[in-house]
Every structure is written in structure tokens, then in C-alpha cells.
Amino acid sequence: MLKFHNTLSGQLEEFQPLNGNEVRLYVCGPTVWSYAHIGNFRTFTFGDILRRYLKFKGYRLTHVFNLTDVDDRIINEAAKAEKSIDEFTAPFIDAFWEDSDALGIERPEIAPRATHHIPEMIRIIETLLENGHAYESEGSIYYRISAFPEYGKLSKINFAGNISGASGRVDTDKYDKENAQDFALWKFAGADEATGWDASFGRGRPGWHIECSAMAMKYLGETFDIHAGGIDLKFPHHENEIAQSEGASGKIFAKYWLHSEHLKVEGETMSKSLGNYFTFRDLLAKGYTPTAIRYLLLSVPYHKQLNFTFETLDGAEHTLERLRDFRKRLNEAKLSCGDNQDLQKIAKKSLSDFEAAMDDNLNSSVALAALHNLVREVNTSLANDTVLTANRDFILQTIDKIDSVLGIFGEEKEEILDTEIESLIEERQEARRNRNFARSDEIRDLLSEKGIVLEDTKDGVRWKRK
Ligand code: AMP
Ligand code: ZN
DSSP states (O other): OOEEEETTTTEEEEOOOSBTTEEEEEEOOOBTTSOOBHHHHHHHHHHHHHHHHHHHTTOEEEEEEOBBOOSHHHHHHHHHTTOOHHHHHHHHHHHHHHHHHHTTOOOOSBOOBGGGOHHHHHHHHHHHHHTTSEEEETTEEEEOGGGOTTTTTTTTOOOTTTOOTTTOOOOSTTTTSSSTTOEEEEEEOOTTOSSOBOOTTOSEEEOHHHHHHHHHHHHHOSSEEEEEEEGGGIIIIIHHHHHHHHHHHSSOOEEEEEEEOOEEETTEEOOTTTTOOOBHHHHHHTTOOHHHHHHHHHSSOTTSOEEOOHHHHHHHHHHHHHHHHHHHHHHHOOOBSSOOHHHHHHHHHHHHHHHHHHHBTOOHHHHHHHHHHHHHHHHHHHHTTOOBHHHHHHHHHHHHHHHHHHOOSOOOOOOOOHHHHHHHHHHHHHHHHTTOHHHHHHHHHHHHHTTEEEEEETTEEEEEEO
């Protein structure tokens, strides 16, 4: 039985979709003003594991993952670079998908961009103005949290003492708001400002929170199953999303709220502002592989903090090498026909241990332990010659099933065997003797594609792997 820790209830809860076998999932995506760092990717890898595991459990999924392509940072950076917002964000959007694909993060069904959903945001703000949940002040529109008594229900922050109603001007710095906690739905933009959209309530640009409310409700409906993101989004972002969406629709916004803990560096959250971050690209440039980075990000359950060190990343590289080597050896082993029942049982148990771990609020570290146990047992059996042909098929299928969620093995390069290389070299020599240079070049290219370099020497042809 699949259980999630629901931030909204503060409890571990059995997962029950709102509508049969169908799951509607929203995960907050990146702000595309620079390259995502591996802290960001910890959250997105968690989103991917959630997605893949829901599919593993047989649910039909609609997964929305937005791109925040307008906010104050983007506007400022674009202005500095003398570019339009679209020109400025385009390379970061491309880079984001490239990194995300390399990390084995599956693409969502829908990846909406904020700037393509301004009319939807305007409509929600209009509704909130009409029903008294929002007000205008100096050209901007604010959410009136005193009109939403449940404000704080996600973050469990008690605002009762702070919400003084429509009259009090609490924070003298924020003189344009009725209440210090009120937040901007729409920020006034003068006619001279480059970035702005016209709305019935005046020219401006959206606040960050309204973007997600509009994109989530457009594609998933007013009420959907799961909303997920990093822990820092719980407040104010997600609290505000709830206030806006429920204030407009009068319905529950999302049933389950899942938050992933941060990636830390020496006890501090990895972040752009602290400067203690590595982008995915930084790590590739240091020679690390995408699957090892993914392995590291999964090695600790999402709801626990993960401390980044290069030692653990080196460890992940070695572990993955061992896992891949194991799979290759199993694939190539010369086995006797038959079926060792004890080993079948072990493989079945590994799969059920894996599933039990993932059912328990996506405990990826215990899930990985189930895979390692299987490898250990099969290694012992290989050494004792007790792995039989039917076992091999079953074990490889089990690993594939587990990896359909973990995605750590990566795509296997088609290895060319020494005997195949030698027979191709033989054929190439024959082609050359027959002055069939086209065929001889073709063979050289084919071998080169497979990573084999040929060297013609006076003693014959030598070859090596690149
Ligand atoms: P941003 O691009 O700033 O909108 O952030 C994208 C996502 O990354 C959000 O869900 C954040 O919660 C998440 N995030 C930011 N820093 C970290 C970190 N150090 N560890 C894990 N997730 C993070
Ligand atoms: Zn969001």
C-alpha cells in the first residue's frame, strides 16, 4: 500500500487518487534565469522518482511541470543583457532540458511556461477581486489573507495574531499593503517598463505564486491529487498557491502535498545566493557521470537532508561501475539450463522489498539496499555455479523493473566482442586485397563507431578500444 507523508495533514497517509486509476500531479519547476544547480536537481529527481513510481504502480499519470520564465530576477538580468525575456531565457530552457534528460529525468506530459499563461492568471485575479479576496493598491493587486481564514494550514504557521483585517496598516515599510502578510498577485508596471501585460485592473506583471495556481488549475482542474516541490516552497509559495486557488474556486486545491528536503554543502543549503553550488555541468566537466550524480541524489530519501561531498560522488561512481559490471557478467556467463528455485525466491523477495521501501513514502535508500542485496546473492551464486538459465532471465527482468524507477543503470553501450572485431578486421583485409576500398573504409568506420581504433603496422593490423 503506497503511503506518502502529506505536509498538509502532517501525517503518513495511504495514497488514494481522487479519480480511479488516474493521478494528476503538479511539480514546481525551475526559474530559468541561469543553469540549475544539483540542489535544484535533487528536487527534480525526487519529482522523477515520484512520477516513475506512480507509473510502476500502474497509475495513469498527468504530470505538469512548469517553467517560471518571468520574475523580477529574470526581468533584471534580461535588461542587463539587453535582451527580451524570451531571448534571455531560451538558452537556459534548452540547457535545463538537456541536463534533465541526461539525468534520466522523464519529461512530464505538460511543461507550461508562465509567460504563455498570463490570461489565465488575469482571470483568477479578477475572480479574487470580485469576491473580496484581493484589492488594488497603487496599481498593484494584493491578496487579502484576512479573507482566507485557513491561511497557514500547510506551513502550520499561526497568523491569527498578525492578521488585523482590512483596516490596519501593520508594516510601515510596506505601506501599500493592508497587512504585512498580504502578497502581490500583480505588480504594477508603468507604460515605460519593458515587461508588462494589460489587464482589466491595469498594466503589470504577475507575482510568482499566481503563475503556479493558474497553470496547475488549467491543466489539472480546480482539485487534483499531488502537488510537490522543494521544502523552501512550502512557505510562502505553496501556502499562497492554496490561498489564491481555494480563494478563487472555493474548492480544495491539492489533496497531497509532498516536499523534498534540501541538498546541503557543509551544513548549508546549496544555493545560488550563498555561492556554494555546483551545476550539473560543473560536475560533468570534472568527469563525473550523469548516472552517478543521479545515484547520489537518490541515495538518501527525499524527506531527509542530503549532504553533498565529492567522496560520496566518487563512491557513487564505483558503486555504479560494480552494478553495471555485475549485469554484464550475468548476461555473458555460460550457464547450465534449468531453474534454481532458491534463487528465484531471492529475486522475488528483492522486488517485493524494493516495492515495500518505495511504498513507504518513497524510501529510495532502502529500495537501493534491496537491489544491492540481490546483486550480492547472485554474485555468490555465480561463484558457486548455481545460477541457471531461467534464473538469469528472471534476475535481469527484476533488475530492469527496479531500474524503471531508479534509472541508475543508464543505457548500455552495445559492446562489441573481441571475436567480432577480429572477424571484421579479417574481412577488411580481404576487401583490401580485392581492392574493394569502399568496403574496407566502411568496416573501419563501423569499428570506429563502436569505439575501436585500427592501426596498420608492418606486422599487420593492431586494434585497441578508445
Ligand atoms: P528555483 O529555480 O529557484 O525556482 O528552484 C527550483 C527548485 O529547486 C525548487 O523546488 C526549490 O525548492 C529547489 N531547490 C532549491 N535549492 C535546493 C537545494 N539546495 N536542495 C534541494 N532543492 C532545492
Ligand atoms: Zn510553484
